[in-house]
Each structure stands twice: as structure tokens, then as C-alpha cells.
Amino acid sequence: MFSIYSITGFILFSIAIFLFFRFIRFLNDKLIKRTSAKILLKRILFALELIVWIVLIYQLAEKSLNKQPVLFVVMSLLLVFIITWTFWFVLRDYLAGLYIRMAGRFKLNEIIAFDDLHGSGQVVKGEIIRFEDQNLVLETQNHTIVELPYNKLFNRKMERHIQMVDEELTLLFEIKNIKDKEVYKQEVKKQILELPWINHNEKPKLIIQKLQDMKTYLEVKVILIDKKYRNRVEEVLTKYFGK
Structure with a gap:
């Protein structure tokens, strides 16, 4: 029959194992910057922890087989529970990821x-x-x-x-006789936001700069609601700046 000391020791040892692997995972998240190495180590730690728990519970169940059959059954059920929970813990992300990718809920670069x-x-x-x-x-x-x-x-x-990175449109226009750059940019921004093909959740980016030819240019960056409107927006803005 197991004494209270051996049971207490088993509980303390189990807590120590749990805290040890949590600490190693914490160090992995904080210290390792390279994503591929971090993912690999995380998977190795997961496999090692699973093996340790299986061996530990199996040894305890085996020792209790002849002395306490009831405890053996309890340990066996606990072992089955841990293995089942572990596989579900892993599979739930795989299954959720499979569903999300098949449903096309998210897009790369979004x-x-x-x-x-x-x-x-x-x-x-x-x-x-x-x-x-x-x-x-x-x-x-x-x-x-x-x-x-x-x-x-x-x-x-x-x-x-x-929606997609390739829906960003960047245009460059030569500008002349600008007295107040900020006022001018506000006027241009107002005109751009009146276009129905622009994503109004993302503000247009306007940069006034001089290039090597010593001419002043306005760089316009806008986000479209769909890339099929690129030519239309470029046509309208070119006509506006060509006045």
C-alpha cells in the first residue's frame, strides 16, 4: 500500500515537472527570436513532456498493480485521459486551421x-x-x-x-507653385476621399518631395477596395493633377 509520503512525493514531483516545462517554454518565447527555431523547440518540448508524463504514470500504475488494483485502474484512466487530452490539444489547432484555410477566411498579406x-x-x-x-x-x-x-x-x-497588399496604389505627380504645403495636401486628400473606389478606413498618404531633377513631386498612396479599380483611380487622379 502506498504511504501518504509516497503520494505526496508523487504530487510534488508532478508539480515540479509541470513548472519545469512551463519555465522552458517561457524562456523559448522570450529568448529565441528566430521563428523556425522557436517552433521546432516548442514541438520538441511538447513531445518530451508528453513522454515524461506517460512514463511517470505508467510506472506508478505498474507498481500499484499488485498492491492496489483500484489505484492501478485510476492511474490507467488518468493515463488515457492525458493522452486523449494531449492529442485533442494538438488536433484542435490543426482542425481549426484546416477549416479556416479551406473556408478562405483569411488571406496572405491581409x-x-x-x-x-x-x-x-x-x-x-x-x-x-x-x-x-x-x-x-x-x-x-x-x-x-x-x-x-x-x-x-x-x-x-x-x-x-x-484586404490585400497589392490593392495599394502609389502614384507620383509633379506639382508647381505651392504656397502652403499642408493646405495643399488637405485639399488633395479631400478630393481623393470623394472617390468611391478608395478604402476610407485607411487614410491616403501624401508626401511632397524634391527629386534629382530639382522638381517638386507629390507622392500619393491610397488603398483601393478592389484592385480592379487601379486603372480607374489612376485615370481620375491623373486628370485632376493635370489641370
Whole structure:
């Protein structure tokens, strides 16, 4: 029969194993910058932890077989539960990712934002740079890589900021006799926002600059609601600046 000391020791040892792997995962997330290495180590740690738990519970169940059959049954059921839970923990992201990709819910290079994704009240916003087996990978404006498990993306409020990167249109126009640059840019911006083919959620970017030919140019960057309107927008703006 197992003594209270051996049971207590088993519980403390199990807690120590759990905390050890959590600490290693924390170091992996904080210290390793390279995404591929981080993903590989995360998978290795997951496999090692699973093996450790299986061996630990199997050994305990085997020792209790002759001494306490009831405890053996309990340990066996616990082993089955851990294996089942582990496979579900892995498969749920694979299945969610498979569904999301097949449904075409997200597109590569799309900029999206999720509210309160980790329960912190903060919005996670970035450009989709990669679809992994278990995670949707975003790159934020400050070039931070964020991995979002697919299963966390369901039932979350999402905002699309840009449909596709290739819907950005950049044009360059020569300008002359501009007295007040800021006033001029505001007038141009007002004209651009009147166009029905422009994504009004993204403000036009206007940059006045002198190039090597010493002429002054206005660089216009706008986001279209669909790339099929590129020629139409270019035609209208060219006519406007050609006045």
C-alpha cells in the first residue's frame, strides 16, 4: 500500500515537472527570436513532456498493480485521459486551421486586428505573413512576430484593415507653385476621399518631395477596395493633377 509520503512525493514531483516545462517554454518565447527555431523547440518540448508524463504514470500504475488494483485502474484512466487530452490539444489547432484555410477566411498579406485575444484588453493587429499548421502568424507594425493559435480566432471580434497588399496604389505627380504645403495636401486628400473606389478606413498618404531633377513631386498612396479599380483611380487622379 502506498504511504501518504509516497503520494505526496508523487504530487510534488508532478508539480515540479509541470513548472519545469512551463519555465522552458517561457524562456523559448522570450529568448529565441528566430521563428523556425522557436517552433521546432516548442514541438520538441511538447513531445518530451508528453513522454515524461506517460512514463511517470505508467510506472506508478505498474507498481500499484499488485498492491492496489483500484489505484492501478485510476492511474490507467488518468493515463488515457492525458493522452486523449494531449492529442485533442494538438488536433484542435490543426482542425481549426484546416477549416479556416479551406473556408478562405483569411488571406496572405491581409492586415487584421483581433480584440482582447489574450484576455488582456489589448488589440492584436498585424499583417498575415504565414499560415502554419497550428498558428496564424502576424507581423505587427513594429516588426514583432505574433503566433495566434487557430482555435482562439473563433468567436472573436475581427476588423479587416486592408484586404490585400497589392490593392495599394502609389502614384507620383509633379506639382508647381505651392504656397502652403499642408493646405495643399488637405485639399488633395479631400478630393481623393470623394472617390468611391478608395478604402476610407485607411487614410491616403501624401508626401511632397524634391527629386534629382530639382522638381517638386507629390507622392500619393491610397488603398483601393478592389484592385480592379487601379486603372480607374489612376485615370481620375491623373486628370485632376493635370489641370
